[in-house]
Amino acid sequence: MTKTIGFIGLGNMGQAILKGMLTNGFTTANQVIVSRRNPEALVQIEEKFGVETTTDNRVVAKQADLLILAVKPNIYVSIMQEIRDYVKDDVIIVHIAAGISIATIETAFARPIKVARAMPNTPAMVGQAMTGLCFNDALNADDKKMVADLFASLGKVEIIDETLIDAVIGVSGSSPAILYMVIEAVADGAVKAGMPRQQAYQFAAQAMLGSAKMVLETGEHPGQLKDAVCSPGGTTIEMVTKAEEKGLRASILASVDAAITKSIQLTQK
Ligand SMILES: NC(=O)c1ccc[n+]([C@@H]2O[C@H](COP(=O)([O-])OP(=O)(O)OC[C@H]3O[C@@H](n4cnc5c(N)ncnc54)[C@H](OP(=O)(O)O)[C@@H]3O)[C@@H](O)[C@H]2O)c1
Structure with missing residues:
Protein backbone atom coordinates (compact mmCIF):
# COMPACT_ATOMS: atom_id res chain seq x y z
CA MET A 1 0.00 0.00 0.00
CA ILE A 165 -25.84 -0.02 9.85
CA ASP A 166 -28.05 0.61 12.92
CA ALA A 167 -28.40 -3.15 13.40
CA VAL A 168 -24.60 -3.46 13.15
CA ILE A 169 -24.22 -0.83 15.87
CA GLY A 170 -26.41 -2.97 18.13
CA VAL A 171 -25.06 -6.41 17.28
CA SER A 172 -21.32 -5.67 17.21
CA GLY A 173 -20.47 -1.94 17.54
CA SER A 174 -21.95 -1.50 21.01
CA SER A 175 -22.49 -5.11 22.12
CA PRO A 176 -18.97 -5.65 23.53
CA ALA A 177 -20.07 -3.46 26.49
CA ILE A 178 -22.81 -5.90 27.53
CA LEU A 179 -20.69 -8.93 26.70
CA TYR A 180 -18.07 -7.58 29.15
CA MET A 181 -20.89 -7.20 31.68
CA VAL A 182 -21.79 -10.86 31.14
CA ILE A 183 -18.15 -11.89 31.68
CA GLU A 184 -18.04 -9.76 34.83
CA ALA A 185 -21.28 -11.26 36.19
CA VAL A 186 -20.28 -14.85 35.38
CA ALA A 187 -16.94 -14.23 37.13
CA ASP A 188 -18.75 -12.71 40.13
CA GLY A 189 -20.61 -16.01 40.46
CA ALA A 190 -17.30 -17.87 40.68
CA VAL A 191 -15.87 -15.32 43.13
CA LYS A 192 -18.94 -15.88 45.30
CA ALA A 193 -18.00 -19.57 45.35
CA GLY A 194 -14.45 -18.72 46.48
CA MET A 195 -12.45 -18.37 43.25
CA PRO A 196 -9.85 -15.53 43.17
CA ARG A 197 -11.15 -12.66 41.00
CA GLN A 198 -8.43 -12.65 38.32
CA GLN A 199 -8.74 -16.38 37.90
CA ALA A 200 -12.52 -16.01 37.62
CA TYR A 201 -12.14 -13.46 34.76
CA GLN A 202 -9.79 -15.87 33.00
CA PHE A 203 -12.29 -18.72 33.24
CA ALA A 204 -15.30 -16.60 32.29
CA ALA A 205 -13.59 -14.85 29.35
CA GLN A 206 -12.18 -18.10 27.95
CA ALA A 207 -15.64 -19.69 28.25
CA MET A 208 -17.09 -16.81 26.21
CA LEU A 209 -14.30 -17.01 23.63
CA GLY A 210 -14.73 -20.78 23.31
CA SER A 211 -18.51 -20.49 23.02
CA ALA A 212 -18.18 -17.83 20.31
CA LYS A 213 -15.76 -20.07 18.38
CA MET A 214 -18.21 -22.97 18.69
CA VAL A 215 -20.93 -20.84 17.07
CA LEU A 216 -18.62 -19.61 14.31
CA GLU A 217 -16.81 -22.86 13.58
CA THR A 218 -19.51 -25.54 13.95
CA GLY A 219 -22.19 -23.48 12.21
CA GLU A 220 -24.71 -24.99 14.64
CA HIS A 221 -27.66 -23.01 15.94
CA PRO A 222 -26.81 -21.40 19.33
CA GLY A 223 -29.92 -23.07 20.80
CA GLN A 224 -28.64 -26.51 19.72
CA LEU A 225 -25.25 -25.80 21.32
CA LYS A 226 -27.01 -24.69 24.51
CA ASP A 227 -29.13 -27.85 24.55
CA ALA A 228 -26.01 -29.98 24.11
CA VAL A 229 -24.53 -28.55 27.35
CA CYS A 230 -27.68 -29.23 29.39
CA SER A 231 -27.60 -32.77 30.81
CA PRO A 232 -31.01 -33.86 32.11
CA GLY A 233 -31.26 -33.01 35.81
CA GLY A 234 -27.82 -31.39 35.75
CA THR A 235 -26.23 -28.11 36.81
CA THR A 236 -26.46 -26.36 33.45
CA ILE A 237 -30.22 -26.74 33.03
CA GLU A 238 -30.52 -25.24 36.54
CA MET A 239 -28.47 -22.28 35.31
CA VAL A 240 -30.55 -21.93 32.14
CA THR A 241 -33.80 -22.10 34.13
CA LYS A 242 -32.63 -19.32 36.47
CA ALA A 243 -31.44 -17.19 33.50
CA GLU A 244 -34.88 -17.54 31.88
CA GLU A 245 -36.63 -16.74 35.19
CA LYS A 246 -34.53 -13.58 35.51
CA GLY A 247 -35.23 -12.55 31.91
CA LEU A 248 -31.64 -12.81 30.63
CA ARG A 249 -32.51 -13.15 26.95
CA ALA A 250 -35.31 -10.57 27.04
CA SER A 251 -33.05 -8.09 28.81
CA ILE A 252 -30.22 -8.54 26.32
CA LEU A 253 -32.57 -8.30 23.36
CA ALA A 254 -34.10 -5.09 24.79
CA SER A 255 -30.58 -3.68 25.38
CA VAL A 256 -29.49 -4.31 21.79
CA ASP A 257 -32.77 -2.85 20.60
CA ALA A 258 -32.12 0.28 22.73
CA ALA A 259 -28.73 0.84 21.05
CA ILE A 260 -30.30 0.43 17.61
CA THR A 261 -33.14 2.82 18.48
CA LYS A 262 -30.64 5.39 19.75
CA SER A 263 -28.61 5.08 16.57
CA ILE A 264 -31.74 5.66 14.46
CA GLN A 265 -32.68 8.69 16.60
CA LEU A 266 -29.18 10.17 16.25
CA THR A 267 -29.31 9.77 12.48
CA GLN A 268 -32.69 11.51 12.26
CA LYS A 269 -31.57 14.58 14.24
N1 LIG B 1 -15.59 3.26 20.84
C1 LIG B 1 -16.22 2.35 20.07
O1 LIG B 1 -16.42 1.19 20.43
C2 LIG B 1 -16.65 2.73 18.68
C3 LIG B 1 -17.11 1.73 17.82
C4 LIG B 1 -17.45 2.08 16.52
C5 LIG B 1 -17.39 3.41 16.11
N2 LIG B 1 -16.99 4.37 16.98
C6 LIG B 1 -16.95 5.77 16.52
O2 LIG B 1 -15.61 6.18 16.55
C7 LIG B 1 -15.57 7.60 16.71
C8 LIG B 1 -14.54 7.94 17.75
O3 LIG B 1 -14.90 7.32 18.98
P1 LIG B 1 -13.84 7.07 20.12
O4 LIG B 1 -14.49 6.13 21.07
O5 LIG B 1 -12.52 6.74 19.52
O6 LIG B 1 -13.77 8.56 20.75
P2 LIG B 1 -12.58 9.20 21.63
O7 LIG B 1 -11.79 8.14 22.29
O8 LIG B 1 -13.22 10.27 22.46
O9 LIG B 1 -11.66 9.90 20.53
C9 LIG B 1 -12.03 11.08 19.86
C10 LIG B 1 -10.77 11.71 19.30
O10 LIG B 1 -11.14 12.92 18.62
C11 LIG B 1 -10.14 13.91 18.89
N3 LIG B 1 -10.71 15.22 18.63
C12 LIG B 1 -11.69 15.86 19.32
N4 LIG B 1 -11.91 17.08 18.76
C13 LIG B 1 -11.07 17.18 17.69
C14 LIG B 1 -10.86 18.19 16.71
N5 LIG B 1 -11.54 19.33 16.70
N6 LIG B 1 -9.91 17.96 15.77
C15 LIG B 1 -9.20 16.81 15.75
N7 LIG B 1 -9.37 15.81 16.65
C16 LIG B 1 -10.31 15.99 17.61
C17 LIG B 1 -9.75 13.64 20.33
O11 LIG B 1 -8.45 14.10 20.64
P3 LIG B 1 -8.18 15.59 21.23
O12 LIG B 1 -9.06 15.75 22.43
O13 LIG B 1 -6.71 15.55 21.52
O14 LIG B 1 -8.53 16.52 20.13
C18 LIG B 1 -9.72 12.10 20.32
O15 LIG B 1 -8.47 11.66 19.84
C19 LIG B 1 -16.98 8.04 17.10
O16 LIG B 1 -17.56 8.73 16.02
C20 LIG B 1 -17.70 6.76 17.41
O17 LIG B 1 -19.08 6.80 17.06
C21 LIG B 1 -16.59 4.06 18.25
Missing part, protein backbone atom coordinates in the same frame (compact mmCIF):
# COMPACT_ATOMS: atom_id res chain seq x y z
CA THR A 2 1.59 3.29 -1.08
CA LYS A 3 -1.33 5.53 -0.17
CA THR A 4 -1.18 8.06 2.63
CA ILE A 5 -3.60 7.27 5.43
CA GLY A 6 -4.82 10.26 7.45
CA PHE A 7 -6.61 10.16 10.78
CA ILE A 8 -8.50 13.13 12.16
CA GLY A 9 -8.97 12.21 15.81
CA LEU A 10 -7.19 9.27 17.37
CA GLY A 11 -8.89 8.16 20.57
CA ASN A 12 -10.06 4.65 21.49
CA MET A 13 -11.41 3.61 18.10
CA GLY A 14 -8.82 5.44 16.00
CA GLN A 15 -5.98 3.83 17.95
CA ALA A 16 -7.59 0.41 17.63
CA ILE A 17 -7.76 0.86 13.85
CA LEU A 18 -4.21 2.26 13.60
CA LYS A 19 -2.77 -0.51 15.74
CA GLY A 20 -4.56 -3.16 13.69
CA MET A 21 -3.48 -1.79 10.32
CA LEU A 22 0.16 -1.45 11.39
CA THR A 23 0.33 -4.83 13.13
CA ASN A 24 -1.17 -6.66 10.20
CA GLY A 25 0.85 -4.90 7.52
CA PHE A 26 -1.98 -3.03 5.80
CA THR A 27 0.29 0.02 5.87
CA THR A 28 3.53 1.28 7.45
CA ALA A 29 3.95 4.02 10.05
CA ASN A 30 5.68 6.38 7.58
CA GLN A 31 2.50 6.43 5.46
CA VAL A 32 0.26 7.59 8.29
CA ILE A 33 -0.45 11.10 9.51
CA VAL A 34 -2.62 11.91 12.53
CA SER A 35 -4.20 15.06 13.90
CA ARG A 36 -5.91 15.82 17.18
CA ARG A 37 -5.93 18.89 19.42
CA ASN A 38 -3.91 17.71 22.41
CA PRO A 39 -0.15 18.13 21.67
CA GLU A 40 0.96 15.95 24.61
CA ALA A 41 -1.26 13.13 23.40
CA LEU A 42 0.27 13.52 19.93
CA VAL A 43 3.79 13.12 21.36
CA GLN A 44 2.66 9.86 22.98
CA ILE A 45 1.13 8.72 19.69
CA GLU A 46 4.39 9.46 17.82
CA GLU A 47 6.33 7.45 20.41
CA LYS A 48 3.88 4.56 20.44
CA PHE A 49 3.20 4.19 16.71
CA GLY A 50 6.04 6.09 14.98
CA VAL A 51 3.58 8.07 12.84
CA GLU A 52 3.69 11.76 11.86
CA THR A 53 1.35 14.00 13.86
CA THR A 54 0.00 17.53 13.75
CA THR A 55 -2.58 19.63 15.55
CA ASP A 56 -3.75 21.01 12.17
CA ASN A 57 -6.55 18.91 10.63
CA ARG A 58 -6.05 20.67 7.29
CA VAL A 59 -2.48 19.32 7.02
CA VAL A 60 -3.87 15.79 7.30
CA ALA A 61 -6.68 16.59 4.85
CA LYS A 62 -4.18 17.82 2.23
CA GLN A 63 -1.98 14.72 2.41
CA ALA A 64 -4.44 11.85 2.84
CA ASP A 65 -5.52 9.51 0.05
CA LEU A 66 -7.67 7.70 2.57
CA LEU A 67 -8.95 9.95 5.33
CA ILE A 68 -10.39 8.35 8.46
CA LEU A 69 -12.62 10.61 10.53
CA ALA A 70 -12.29 9.17 14.04
CA VAL A 71 -13.80 11.97 16.09
CA LYS A 72 -17.04 11.90 18.08
CA PRO A 73 -20.20 12.20 15.99
CA ASN A 74 -21.17 15.62 17.40
CA ILE A 75 -18.17 17.35 15.78
CA TYR A 76 -18.25 15.58 12.41
CA VAL A 77 -20.01 18.40 10.60
CA SER A 78 -17.68 21.11 11.92
CA ILE A 79 -14.63 18.99 11.04
CA MET A 80 -15.93 18.49 7.50
CA GLN A 81 -16.51 22.23 7.13
CA GLU A 82 -12.96 22.81 8.33
CA ILE A 83 -11.33 20.40 5.86
CA ARG A 84 -13.57 20.27 2.80
CA ASP A 85 -11.57 22.81 0.78
CA TYR A 86 -8.28 21.02 1.50
CA VAL A 87 -8.93 17.34 0.72
CA LYS A 88 -7.60 15.73 -2.47
CA ASP A 89 -10.09 15.41 -5.33
CA ASP A 90 -10.11 11.61 -5.23
CA VAL A 91 -9.74 11.17 -1.45
CA ILE A 92 -11.74 8.37 0.13
CA ILE A 93 -13.45 9.56 3.30
CA VAL A 94 -13.80 6.72 5.79
CA HIS A 95 -16.38 7.51 8.38
CA ILE A 96 -17.00 5.44 11.52
CA ALA A 97 -19.44 7.54 13.55
CA ALA A 98 -22.78 6.36 14.86
CA GLY A 99 -25.71 8.45 13.67
CA ILE A 100 -24.10 10.04 10.58
CA SER A 101 -25.31 8.87 7.19
CA ILE A 102 -23.33 8.78 3.96
CA ALA A 103 -25.75 11.43 2.66
CA THR A 104 -24.76 13.78 5.52
CA ILE A 105 -21.10 13.46 4.54
CA GLU A 106 -21.90 14.08 0.87
CA THR A 107 -23.93 17.17 1.77
CA ALA A 108 -21.20 18.53 4.04
CA PHE A 109 -18.57 18.28 1.29
CA ALA A 110 -20.98 19.90 -1.19
CA ARG A 111 -19.39 18.06 -4.14
CA PRO A 112 -19.09 14.47 -5.36
CA ILE A 113 -16.89 12.63 -2.88
CA LYS A 114 -15.98 9.00 -2.22
CA VAL A 115 -17.44 7.90 1.12
CA ALA A 116 -17.02 4.59 2.92
CA ARG A 117 -19.07 4.14 6.08
CA ALA A 118 -17.72 1.58 8.53
CA MET A 119 -18.89 0.39 11.91
CA PRO A 120 -15.99 -1.46 13.57
CA ASN A 121 -15.68 -2.31 17.26
CA THR A 122 -12.90 -2.02 19.81
CA PRO A 123 -11.83 -5.71 19.68
CA ALA A 124 -9.90 -4.33 16.67
CA MET A 125 -7.21 -3.73 19.33
CA VAL A 126 -6.60 -7.49 19.44
CA GLY A 127 -7.27 -8.24 15.78
CA GLN A 128 -10.81 -9.48 16.45
CA ALA A 129 -12.98 -6.61 15.19
CA MET A 130 -16.31 -7.16 13.52
CA THR A 131 -16.92 -4.43 10.97
CA GLY A 132 -19.96 -3.64 8.86
CA LEU A 133 -18.94 -1.65 5.77
CA CYS A 134 -20.86 0.20 3.06
CA PHE A 135 -19.98 2.66 0.29
CA ASN A 136 -21.50 5.36 -1.85
CA ASP A 137 -21.51 5.00 -5.64
CA ALA A 138 -18.39 7.13 -6.14
CA LEU A 139 -15.98 4.34 -5.13
CA ASN A 140 -14.71 2.01 -7.84
CA ALA A 141 -13.96 -1.68 -7.29
CA ASP A 142 -10.29 -1.00 -6.37
CA ASP A 143 -11.30 1.68 -3.84
CA LYS A 144 -13.79 -0.70 -2.23
CA LYS A 145 -11.23 -3.49 -2.06
CA MET A 146 -8.68 -1.17 -0.42
CA VAL A 147 -11.12 -0.07 2.30
CA ALA A 148 -12.33 -3.66 2.83
CA ASP A 149 -8.67 -4.78 3.13
CA LEU A 150 -8.08 -2.07 5.72
CA PHE A 151 -10.89 -3.35 7.92
CA ALA A 152 -9.99 -6.99 7.23
CA SER A 153 -6.62 -6.17 8.82
CA LEU A 154 -8.51 -5.54 12.08
CA GLY A 155 -10.59 -8.71 12.14
CA LYS A 156 -13.69 -9.69 10.17
CA VAL A 157 -15.52 -7.43 7.75
CA GLU A 158 -18.86 -7.78 5.98
CA ILE A 159 -20.10 -5.53 3.20
CA ILE A 160 -23.64 -4.45 4.09
CA ASP A 161 -26.35 -2.16 2.84
CA GLU A 162 -26.39 1.16 4.73
CA THR A 163 -29.94 0.36 5.91
CA LEU A 164 -28.38 -2.31 8.19
Whole structure:
Protein backbone atom coordinates (compact mmCIF):
# COMPACT_ATOMS: atom_id res chain seq x y z
CA MET A 1 0.00 0.00 0.00
CA THR A 2 1.59 3.29 -1.08
CA LYS A 3 -1.33 5.53 -0.17
CA THR A 4 -1.18 8.06 2.63
CA ILE A 5 -3.60 7.27 5.43
CA GLY A 6 -4.82 10.26 7.45
CA PHE A 7 -6.61 10.16 10.78
CA ILE A 8 -8.50 13.13 12.16
CA GLY A 9 -8.97 12.21 15.81
CA LEU A 10 -7.19 9.27 17.37
CA GLY A 11 -8.89 8.16 20.57
CA ASN A 12 -10.06 4.65 21.49
CA MET A 13 -11.41 3.61 18.10
CA GLY A 14 -8.82 5.44 16.00
CA GLN A 15 -5.98 3.83 17.95
CA ALA A 16 -7.59 0.41 17.63
CA ILE A 17 -7.76 0.86 13.85
CA LEU A 18 -4.21 2.26 13.60
CA LYS A 19 -2.77 -0.51 15.74
CA GLY A 20 -4.56 -3.16 13.69
CA MET A 21 -3.48 -1.79 10.32
CA LEU A 22 0.16 -1.45 11.39
CA THR A 23 0.33 -4.83 13.13
CA ASN A 24 -1.17 -6.66 10.20
CA GLY A 25 0.85 -4.90 7.52
CA PHE A 26 -1.98 -3.03 5.80
CA THR A 27 0.29 0.02 5.87
CA THR A 28 3.53 1.28 7.45
CA ALA A 29 3.95 4.02 10.05
CA ASN A 30 5.68 6.38 7.58
CA GLN A 31 2.50 6.43 5.46
CA VAL A 32 0.26 7.59 8.29
CA ILE A 33 -0.45 11.10 9.51
CA VAL A 34 -2.62 11.91 12.53
CA SER A 35 -4.20 15.06 13.90
CA ARG A 36 -5.91 15.82 17.18
CA ARG A 37 -5.93 18.89 19.42
CA ASN A 38 -3.91 17.71 22.41
CA PRO A 39 -0.15 18.13 21.67
CA GLU A 40 0.96 15.95 24.61
CA ALA A 41 -1.26 13.13 23.40
CA LEU A 42 0.27 13.52 19.93
CA VAL A 43 3.79 13.12 21.36
CA GLN A 44 2.66 9.86 22.98
CA ILE A 45 1.13 8.72 19.69
CA GLU A 46 4.39 9.46 17.82
CA GLU A 47 6.33 7.45 20.41
CA LYS A 48 3.88 4.56 20.44
CA PHE A 49 3.20 4.19 16.71
CA GLY A 50 6.04 6.09 14.98
CA VAL A 51 3.58 8.07 12.84
CA GLU A 52 3.69 11.76 11.86
CA THR A 53 1.35 14.00 13.86
CA THR A 54 0.00 17.53 13.75
CA THR A 55 -2.58 19.63 15.55
CA ASP A 56 -3.75 21.01 12.17
CA ASN A 57 -6.55 18.91 10.63
CA ARG A 58 -6.05 20.67 7.29
CA VAL A 59 -2.48 19.32 7.02
CA VAL A 60 -3.87 15.79 7.30
CA ALA A 61 -6.68 16.59 4.85
CA LYS A 62 -4.18 17.82 2.23
CA GLN A 63 -1.98 14.72 2.41
CA ALA A 64 -4.44 11.85 2.84
CA ASP A 65 -5.52 9.51 0.05
CA LEU A 66 -7.67 7.70 2.57
CA LEU A 67 -8.95 9.95 5.33
CA ILE A 68 -10.39 8.35 8.46
CA LEU A 69 -12.62 10.61 10.53
CA ALA A 70 -12.29 9.17 14.04
CA VAL A 71 -13.80 11.97 16.09
CA LYS A 72 -17.04 11.90 18.08
CA PRO A 73 -20.20 12.20 15.99
CA ASN A 74 -21.17 15.62 17.40
CA ILE A 75 -18.17 17.35 15.78
CA TYR A 76 -18.25 15.58 12.41
CA VAL A 77 -20.01 18.40 10.60
CA SER A 78 -17.68 21.11 11.92
CA ILE A 79 -14.63 18.99 11.04
CA MET A 80 -15.93 18.49 7.50
CA GLN A 81 -16.51 22.23 7.13
CA GLU A 82 -12.96 22.81 8.33
CA ILE A 83 -11.33 20.40 5.86
CA ARG A 84 -13.57 20.27 2.80
CA ASP A 85 -11.57 22.81 0.78
CA TYR A 86 -8.28 21.02 1.50
CA VAL A 87 -8.93 17.34 0.72
CA LYS A 88 -7.60 15.73 -2.47
CA ASP A 89 -10.09 15.41 -5.33
CA ASP A 90 -10.11 11.61 -5.23
CA VAL A 91 -9.74 11.17 -1.45
CA ILE A 92 -11.74 8.37 0.13
CA ILE A 93 -13.45 9.56 3.30
CA VAL A 94 -13.80 6.72 5.79
CA HIS A 95 -16.38 7.51 8.38
CA ILE A 96 -17.00 5.44 11.52
CA ALA A 97 -19.44 7.54 13.55
CA ALA A 98 -22.78 6.36 14.86
CA GLY A 99 -25.71 8.45 13.67
CA ILE A 100 -24.10 10.04 10.58
CA SER A 101 -25.31 8.87 7.19
CA ILE A 102 -23.33 8.78 3.96
CA ALA A 103 -25.75 11.43 2.66
CA THR A 104 -24.76 13.78 5.52
CA ILE A 105 -21.10 13.46 4.54
CA GLU A 106 -21.90 14.08 0.87
CA THR A 107 -23.93 17.17 1.77
CA ALA A 108 -21.20 18.53 4.04
CA PHE A 109 -18.57 18.28 1.29
CA ALA A 110 -20.98 19.90 -1.19
CA ARG A 111 -19.39 18.06 -4.14
CA PRO A 112 -19.09 14.47 -5.36
CA ILE A 113 -16.89 12.63 -2.88
CA LYS A 114 -15.98 9.00 -2.22
CA VAL A 115 -17.44 7.90 1.12
CA ALA A 116 -17.02 4.59 2.92
CA ARG A 117 -19.07 4.14 6.08
CA ALA A 118 -17.72 1.58 8.53
CA MET A 119 -18.89 0.39 11.91
CA PRO A 120 -15.99 -1.46 13.57
CA ASN A 121 -15.68 -2.31 17.26
CA THR A 122 -12.90 -2.02 19.81
CA PRO A 123 -11.83 -5.71 19.68
CA ALA A 124 -9.90 -4.33 16.67
CA MET A 125 -7.21 -3.73 19.33
CA VAL A 126 -6.60 -7.49 19.44
CA GLY A 127 -7.27 -8.24 15.78
CA GLN A 128 -10.81 -9.48 16.45
CA ALA A 129 -12.98 -6.61 15.19
CA MET A 130 -16.31 -7.16 13.52
CA THR A 131 -16.92 -4.43 10.97
CA GLY A 132 -19.96 -3.64 8.86
CA LEU A 133 -18.94 -1.65 5.77
CA CYS A 134 -20.86 0.20 3.06
CA PHE A 135 -19.98 2.66 0.29
CA ASN A 136 -21.50 5.36 -1.85
CA ASP A 137 -21.51 5.00 -5.64
CA ALA A 138 -18.39 7.13 -6.14
CA LEU A 139 -15.98 4.34 -5.13
CA ASN A 140 -14.71 2.01 -7.84
CA ALA A 141 -13.96 -1.68 -7.29
CA ASP A 142 -10.29 -1.00 -6.37
CA ASP A 143 -11.30 1.68 -3.84
CA LYS A 144 -13.79 -0.70 -2.23
CA LYS A 145 -11.23 -3.49 -2.06
CA MET A 146 -8.68 -1.17 -0.42
CA VAL A 147 -11.12 -0.07 2.30
CA ALA A 148 -12.33 -3.66 2.83
CA ASP A 149 -8.67 -4.78 3.13
CA LEU A 150 -8.08 -2.07 5.72
CA PHE A 151 -10.89 -3.35 7.92
CA ALA A 152 -9.99 -6.99 7.23
CA SER A 153 -6.62 -6.17 8.82
CA LEU A 154 -8.51 -5.54 12.08
CA GLY A 155 -10.59 -8.71 12.14
CA LYS A 156 -13.69 -9.69 10.17
CA VAL A 157 -15.52 -7.43 7.75
CA GLU A 158 -18.86 -7.78 5.98
CA ILE A 159 -20.10 -5.53 3.20
CA ILE A 160 -23.64 -4.45 4.09
CA ASP A 161 -26.35 -2.16 2.84
CA GLU A 162 -26.39 1.16 4.73
CA THR A 163 -29.94 0.36 5.91
CA LEU A 164 -28.38 -2.31 8.19
CA ILE A 165 -25.84 -0.02 9.85
CA ASP A 166 -28.05 0.61 12.92
CA ALA A 167 -28.40 -3.15 13.40
CA VAL A 168 -24.60 -3.46 13.15
CA ILE A 169 -24.22 -0.83 15.87
CA GLY A 170 -26.41 -2.97 18.13
CA VAL A 171 -25.06 -6.41 17.28
CA SER A 172 -21.32 -5.67 17.21
CA GLY A 173 -20.47 -1.94 17.54
CA SER A 174 -21.95 -1.50 21.01
CA SER A 175 -22.49 -5.11 22.12
CA PRO A 176 -18.97 -5.65 23.53
CA ALA A 177 -20.07 -3.46 26.49
CA ILE A 178 -22.81 -5.90 27.53
CA LEU A 179 -20.69 -8.93 26.70
CA TYR A 180 -18.07 -7.58 29.15
CA MET A 181 -20.89 -7.20 31.68
CA VAL A 182 -21.79 -10.86 31.14
CA ILE A 183 -18.15 -11.89 31.68
CA GLU A 184 -18.04 -9.76 34.83
CA ALA A 185 -21.28 -11.26 36.19
CA VAL A 186 -20.28 -14.85 35.38
CA ALA A 187 -16.94 -14.23 37.13
CA ASP A 188 -18.75 -12.71 40.13
CA GLY A 189 -20.61 -16.01 40.46
CA ALA A 190 -17.30 -17.87 40.68
CA VAL A 191 -15.87 -15.32 43.13
CA LYS A 192 -18.94 -15.88 45.30
CA ALA A 193 -18.00 -19.57 45.35
CA GLY A 194 -14.45 -18.72 46.48
CA MET A 195 -12.45 -18.37 43.25
CA PRO A 196 -9.85 -15.53 43.17
CA ARG A 197 -11.15 -12.66 41.00
CA GLN A 198 -8.43 -12.65 38.32
CA GLN A 199 -8.74 -16.38 37.90
CA ALA A 200 -12.52 -16.01 37.62
CA TYR A 201 -12.14 -13.46 34.76
CA GLN A 202 -9.79 -15.87 33.00
CA PHE A 203 -12.29 -18.72 33.24
CA ALA A 204 -15.30 -16.60 32.29
CA ALA A 205 -13.59 -14.85 29.35
CA GLN A 206 -12.18 -18.10 27.95
CA ALA A 207 -15.64 -19.69 28.25
CA MET A 208 -17.09 -16.81 26.21
CA LEU A 209 -14.30 -17.01 23.63
CA GLY A 210 -14.73 -20.78 23.31
CA SER A 211 -18.51 -20.49 23.02
CA ALA A 212 -18.18 -17.83 20.31
CA LYS A 213 -15.76 -20.07 18.38
CA MET A 214 -18.21 -22.97 18.69
CA VAL A 215 -20.93 -20.84 17.07
CA LEU A 216 -18.62 -19.61 14.31
CA GLU A 217 -16.81 -22.86 13.58
CA THR A 218 -19.51 -25.54 13.95
CA GLY A 219 -22.19 -23.48 12.21
CA GLU A 220 -24.71 -24.99 14.64
CA HIS A 221 -27.66 -23.01 15.94
CA PRO A 222 -26.81 -21.40 19.33
CA GLY A 223 -29.92 -23.07 20.80
CA GLN A 224 -28.64 -26.51 19.72
CA LEU A 225 -25.25 -25.80 21.32
CA LYS A 226 -27.01 -24.69 24.51
CA ASP A 227 -29.13 -27.85 24.55
CA ALA A 228 -26.01 -29.98 24.11
CA VAL A 229 -24.53 -28.55 27.35
CA CYS A 230 -27.68 -29.23 29.39
CA SER A 231 -27.60 -32.77 30.81
CA PRO A 232 -31.01 -33.86 32.11
CA GLY A 233 -31.26 -33.01 35.81
CA GLY A 234 -27.82 -31.39 35.75
CA THR A 235 -26.23 -28.11 36.81
CA THR A 236 -26.46 -26.36 33.45
CA ILE A 237 -30.22 -26.74 33.03
CA GLU A 238 -30.52 -25.24 36.54
CA MET A 239 -28.47 -22.28 35.31
CA VAL A 240 -30.55 -21.93 32.14
CA THR A 241 -33.80 -22.10 34.13
CA LYS A 242 -32.63 -19.32 36.47
CA ALA A 243 -31.44 -17.19 33.50
CA GLU A 244 -34.88 -17.54 31.88
CA GLU A 245 -36.63 -16.74 35.19
CA LYS A 246 -34.53 -13.58 35.51
CA GLY A 247 -35.23 -12.55 31.91
CA LEU A 248 -31.64 -12.81 30.63
CA ARG A 249 -32.51 -13.15 26.95
CA ALA A 250 -35.31 -10.57 27.04
CA SER A 251 -33.05 -8.09 28.81
CA ILE A 252 -30.22 -8.54 26.32
CA LEU A 253 -32.57 -8.30 23.36
CA ALA A 254 -34.10 -5.09 24.79
CA SER A 255 -30.58 -3.68 25.38
CA VAL A 256 -29.49 -4.31 21.79
CA ASP A 257 -32.77 -2.85 20.60
CA ALA A 258 -32.12 0.28 22.73
CA ALA A 259 -28.73 0.84 21.05
CA ILE A 260 -30.30 0.43 17.61
CA THR A 261 -33.14 2.82 18.48
CA LYS A 262 -30.64 5.39 19.75
CA SER A 263 -28.61 5.08 16.57
CA ILE A 264 -31.74 5.66 14.46
CA GLN A 265 -32.68 8.69 16.60
CA LEU A 266 -29.18 10.17 16.25
CA THR A 267 -29.31 9.77 12.48
CA GLN A 268 -32.69 11.51 12.26
CA LYS A 269 -31.57 14.58 14.24
N1 LIG B 1 -15.59 3.26 20.84
C1 LIG B 1 -16.22 2.35 20.07
O1 LIG B 1 -16.42 1.19 20.43
C2 LIG B 1 -16.65 2.73 18.68
C3 LIG B 1 -17.11 1.73 17.82
C4 LIG B 1 -17.45 2.08 16.52
C5 LIG B 1 -17.39 3.41 16.11
N2 LIG B 1 -16.99 4.37 16.98
C6 LIG B 1 -16.95 5.77 16.52
O2 LIG B 1 -15.61 6.18 16.55
C7 LIG B 1 -15.57 7.60 16.71
C8 LIG B 1 -14.54 7.94 17.75
O3 LIG B 1 -14.90 7.32 18.98
P1 LIG B 1 -13.84 7.07 20.12
O4 LIG B 1 -14.49 6.13 21.07
O5 LIG B 1 -12.52 6.74 19.52
O6 LIG B 1 -13.77 8.56 20.75
P2 LIG B 1 -12.58 9.20 21.63
O7 LIG B 1 -11.79 8.14 22.29
O8 LIG B 1 -13.22 10.27 22.46
O9 LIG B 1 -11.66 9.90 20.53
C9 LIG B 1 -12.03 11.08 19.86
C10 LIG B 1 -10.77 11.71 19.30
O10 LIG B 1 -11.14 12.92 18.62
C11 LIG B 1 -10.14 13.91 18.89
N3 LIG B 1 -10.71 15.22 18.63
C12 LIG B 1 -11.69 15.86 19.32
N4 LIG B 1 -11.91 17.08 18.76
C13 LIG B 1 -11.07 17.18 17.69
C14 LIG B 1 -10.86 18.19 16.71
N5 LIG B 1 -11.54 19.33 16.70
N6 LIG B 1 -9.91 17.96 15.77
C15 LIG B 1 -9.20 16.81 15.75
N7 LIG B 1 -9.37 15.81 16.65
C16 LIG B 1 -10.31 15.99 17.61
C17 LIG B 1 -9.75 13.64 20.33
O11 LIG B 1 -8.45 14.10 20.64
P3 LIG B 1 -8.18 15.59 21.23
O12 LIG B 1 -9.06 15.75 22.43
O13 LIG B 1 -6.71 15.55 21.52
O14 LIG B 1 -8.53 16.52 20.13
C18 LIG B 1 -9.72 12.10 20.32
O15 LIG B 1 -8.47 11.66 19.84
C19 LIG B 1 -16.98 8.04 17.10
O16 LIG B 1 -17.56 8.73 16.02
C20 LIG B 1 -17.70 6.76 17.41
O17 LIG B 1 -19.08 6.80 17.06
C21 LIG B 1 -16.59 4.06 18.25
